[in-house]
Amino acid sequence: MNVTFACPNCREPNRAFIECDDAPLKCAHCQESSAVPKDAWIGPKLRKCLVCHCDDLFTRKDFPQRLGVALVVIGFVGFVVAHYYYMVALAYGFLLGTAAIDLLLYLCVGEALVCYRCDAHYRGLDEAGGHGGFDLETHERYRQIAARQKQAGIEASAPVVDSTADASGVGSPEADMPKVEVPKMEVPEADSPKDAKEVASGD
DSSP, rough: OOOEEETTOOOOEEEEEETTOOOOOOTTTTOOOEEEOOTTTETTESOOTTTOOOOOOOEEEEOOOHHHHHHHHHHHHHHHHHTTTTOOHHHHHHHHHHHHHHHHHHHSEEEEEETTOOEEEESOSSSTOOOOOOOOOHHHHHHHHHHHEEEOOOOOOOSOOOOOTTOOOOOOOGSSSSSOOOOOOOOOOSSSHHHHHHHHHHH
């Protein structure tokens, strides 16, 4: 069985080949190994993820999504260009050709078992373990759980603001700054309004 997974410890991508059911998964980067749950296997069927021990798995065709999108784009662009030059037969040939290639690949490729939580892929299984196809509700539930965990980690790592500072500035960064005294300028007193104007003008 071929397993593609991200290490829970260092988050680096890994690909491992497992021959026996109780073989642990070992990261090739940090050498961290995870033990296989006792109830992960029921006969030849995989019931739990070997990486995160989640029991919510689904089956899907082991078909590269980028290749499928590329076929759709090629068929659409070819149809538009051929139809623009009034080559109707060629235009529909692009659509039917790409659809036939897509169907052929879909029938030829095998199935993979995927974990909703950690997105680990299991290939080469004899049986999918009775797991159904992709369920959007289950995927959304695990996506929201991951988003909340990420948000909790950001809040936990955020700097803590000292709330003990009072109005006088004790406990704040401004309290540690040295105070600089500004000398006061002495203005001579004026005996009359005329003298006050001369003092103000600097004469």
